[in-house]
Amino acid sequence: MSIATTTLLLMAAIAGLGLIGFRWGRGKALAAMASGISMHSRPQQYGWYPVIWMGLPALGFALGMALLSVTGVIAPANEVVLMVSLAAGAVGLSLGLRAIRPELRARNALDRTIRWLLLSAALISIFTTIAIVLSILFEAMRFFREVSVWEFVTGTVWSPGDTFLEAAGRGDEVSEGSSFFGSVPLFAGTFMVTGIAMATALPIGLLSAIFMSEYATPRQRGIAKPVLEILAGIPTVVYGFFAAITVTPIIVDIAEFFGLDASYSNILSPGIVMGIMIIPFISSLSDDVINSIPQSLREGAYALGTTHSETIKKVILPAALPGVISAFLLGVSRALGETMIVVMAAGVRPNLTWNPLEDMTTVTVSIVYSLTGDLAFDSPQTLSAFALGLVLFTVTLMLNLLSTYLVRRFKQKYD
Amino acid sequence: MQRRLTGSANDPLIRARYRREARFRGYSIAALFVAFGIIIAFFTDIIGQGQSAFWRTEVKVTLDYNERAERIGQFAVAEDLRDIVSRGAVRGIPLEISNNPELAGITREAWVPVKSTIDQYVKGKDELEPALARQVDALLAEGVMRTTFNWAFFTSGDSKLPELAGIFSAAVGSILVLAVTLVFAFPIGVMSAIYLEEFAPDNKLTQAIEVNINNLAAVPSIIFGLLGLAVFINTLGVPRSSALVGGLTLGLMTLPIIIISTRAALRSVPDPIRLGAFAMGCSRWQVVRDHVLPLSLPGILTGTIIGLAQAMGETAPLIIVGMIAYIPEAPSSIFDSATVLPAQIFTWAGEPRQAFSEKTAAGIMVLLAILLTLNATAVLLRRKFERRW
Numbered sequence: 001m002s003i004a005t006t007t008l009l010l011m012a013a014i015a016g017l018g019l020i021g022f023r024w025g026r027g028k029a030l031a032a033m034a035s036g037i038s039m040h041s042r043p044q045q046y047g048w049y050p051v052i053w054m055g056l057p058a059l060g061f062a063l064g065m066a067l068l069s070v071t072g073v074i075a076p077a078n079e080v081v082l083m084v085s086l087a088a089g090a091v092g093l094s095l096g097l098r099a100i101r102p103e104l105r106a107r108n109a110l111d112r113t114i115r116w117l118l119l120s121a122a123l124i125s126i127f128t129t130i131a132i133v134l135s136i137l138f139e140a141m142r143f144f145r146e147v148s149v150w151e152f153v154t155g156t157v158w159s160p161g162d163t164f165l166e167a168a169g170r171g172d173e174v175s176e177g178s179s180f181f182g183s184v185p186l187f188a189g190t191f192m193v194t195g196i197a198m199a200t201a202l203p204i205g206l207l208s209a210i211f212m213s214e215y216a217t218p219r220q221r222g223i224a225k226p227v228l229e230i231l232a233g234i235p236t237v238v239y240g241f242f243a244a245i246t247v248t249p250i251i252v253d254i255a256e257f258f259g260l261d262a263s264y265s266n267i268l269s270p271g272i273v274m275g276i277m278i279i280p281f282i283s284s285l286s287d288d289v290i291n292s293i294p295q296s297l298r299e300g301a302y303a304l305g306t307t308h309s310e311t312i313k314k315v316i317l318p319a320a321l322p323g324v325i326s327a328f329l330l331g332v333s334r335a336l337g338e339t340m341i342v343v344m345a346a347g348v349r350p351n352l353t354w355n356p357l358e359d360m361t362t363v364t365v366s367i368v369y370s371l372t373g374d375l376a377f378d379s380p381q382t383l384s385a386f387a388l389g390l391v392l393f394t395v396t397l398m399l400n401l402l403s404t405y406l407v408r409r410f411k412q413k414y415d
Numbered sequence: 416m417q418r419r420l421t422g423s424a425n426d427p428l429i430r431a432r433y434r435r436e437a438r439f440r441g442y443s444i445a446a447l448f449v450a451f452g453i454i455i456a457f458f459t460d461i462i463g464q465g466q467s468a469f470w471r472t473e474v475k476v477t478l479d480y481n482e483r484a485e486r487i488g489q490f491a492v493a494e495d496l497r498d499i500v501s502r503g504a505v506r507g508i509p510l511e512i513s514n515n516p517e518l519a520g521i522t523r524e525a526w527v528p529v530k531s532t533i534d535q536y537v538k539g540k541d542e543l544e545p546a547l548a549r550q551v552d553a554l555l556a557e558g559v560m561r562t563t564f565n566w567a568f569f570t571s572g573d574s575k576l577p578e579l580a581g582i583f584s585a586a587v588g589s590i591l592v593l594a595v596t597l598v599f600a601f602p603i604g605v606m607s608a609i610y611l612e613e614f615a616p617d618n619k620l621t622q623a624i625e626v627n628i629n630n631l632a633a634v635p636s637i638i639f640g641l642l643g644l645a646v647f648i649n650t651l652g653v654p655r656s657s658a659l660v661g662g663l664t665l666g667l668m669t670l671p672i673i674i675i676s677t678r679a680a681l682r683s684v685p686d687p688i689r690l691g692a693f694a695m696g697c698s699r700w701q702v703v704r705d706h707v708l709p710l711s712l713p714g715i716l717t718g719t720i721i722g723l724a725q726a727m728g729e730t731a732p733l734i735i736v737g738m739i740a741y742i743p744e745a746p747s748s749i750f751d752s753a754t755v756l757p758a759q760i761f762t763w764a765g766e767p768r769q770a771f772s773e774k775t776a777a778g779i780m781v782l783l784a785i786l787l788t789l790n791a792t793a794v795l796l797r798r799k800f801e802r803r804w
Contacts, residue, residue, distance in 0.1 A: 070650065110698075115699075125671065125674070126623065128670070131646050132638060132642045136641055207442055208447045211444055211447050230454060235786065236731070238783065241760065241775055241776070245775075246460050307435070310436075337637060338635070339635070339636070340761070343734075343761075344761070397634070
């Protein structure tokens, strides 16, 4: 029996048993009430009581077995799991039904169960984080067993490509130790593209936010804000296409006009387009922050005779600074992890340079390319993706924590 | 030394300050207009590149189901047209004949799609060698070559031949992936939000969950791809490239969005409603189920739609879990290999042939139309049910 059929059968059987249990329990309560006995809870709560007693053990057993067999501890046959969990459910059902008495606090039991169910749903987010950290850490450790951390952190040559030949059984064509996993050029590319993106997004985003929150009429703001947010709704694959097909040729032409030589996979074009993508994050967050600055600060400044722009520059922006910095950090974190734009418009050649017209590659590009080949999963090249992912995860996590901290400090100051 | 800021508007210092004021205001307006300009340039560019893919060129030919065509479909077409008619369009003829033997020997007239190079020439996007160009011009003048609406773009799957490639299988894949995402993320997300907003005591565990959710919302999407690969594919054995693994991966990614927006919706229900229900003797769960949830439902749905729209446009984590396979036929279950619209766009964008770039832009137009519709629905829903208490 396949897993899908087993699951379907189990679900159907549990639903059937549940329906029986609900009708029976509720019937019992209704009958008791009809004969004049006063019950603690409402009839349908007595209906749910046996359902819980049935469903939890049945589902719990099935889930537990599924987990055990997946992790390879034991592997019981699907039929066995199905029969045993249904048996557990049936026993639970009869116990639950037998427990229905006037003094049974079915309502309280129901509330408690639901509370636990809701809590377990909320815990999934913690499990997800733990799973992310563990799975990435585990694979990264396998990588670091073959490549030294020192080389990874300080090496300036990234050429995992030769491992491909080794994997294809042509290792003898490659001289000993010819794959290099020095990640410095990748991080250089990532920071370069992030820098260009932020240099594009920050002025446009911040000035737009200043216009929307300080100068615009409510009507203008009502139009401008949603229009800017269109930019946030455009998928990154679309930005990637836009960068590669439209922006790159323009940049190459402009560079040629100035007598410069630009590569067709230059890092400037994805950087600018990434900046466009980040504009709405900066503008929306800054707009919120500027709006939350108490009116009394502005009025105090006006009373001293400052003009509007002087008030903005000397009073509002300094007051909003923590919030703006936090928006900036969130933008940086987006740019560091952004994948599609760089995959489609930046190069794949690791290149350590200061010239944005040359091609460079980034961490996310390397992750994608090391996982889309036909390599064995345990080759150093595929595993390197997890080492890069680990660094990316850690850095963005730090940035996010820092930005939440800044916002919280800022809120406390004005609340 | 500081000058006194008094006097009339003719004071040069005051005039300078007013000029500075106007200039700053000008900068802020300019920034907004730059952003608007980019949006307009972006949409004109994509529409300009993509709209031609919604049309295709067809040629009227006499299909001759002769003996040679029973083996190779191309022989059904007159020799002088073989360089014009799309190979893929006549590829099915041998199969057609072997399925219906009575077809052998007949001839019939049909409009069939032309090769993409010819199509591009007719659309004025590419050059042809002079002899071929003259032939095509003649066919156009005779009226046996026409340009019609390209329905096949919506009804067929991917193809290696650009003139036949369509978005159907990717669209089906997207729907399957989103269905898995919704089934997985919606109940868990709403339940977590209810717990955190209505039940949770303010303790370390609750705070840990909250910090976690906020962080998950800001984790780069590609990291979820790594998670999906390591946990779902390598550990749990979910088939690679399937809608199931894609949906689960995107589900984890969408979860924090749904939780955060659901919490906001629950928080907007004023406390007197809860207190009133408690006063009538409701238990906490009854208060939530009968009063808070129905009142916050529009907000929850809005957040879910926004989360799904985001999941629909996501590509990077799906590439990591293998959803860039070549899928000509629509997947029939969540265990089949599937691809999604953004991944299809990515695949086409990587094609060197020129005809694929109009397909890419057209795919983008379809994707953007869907996403804008979803987002507009969310905005309308919010506006319709917006309530001031």
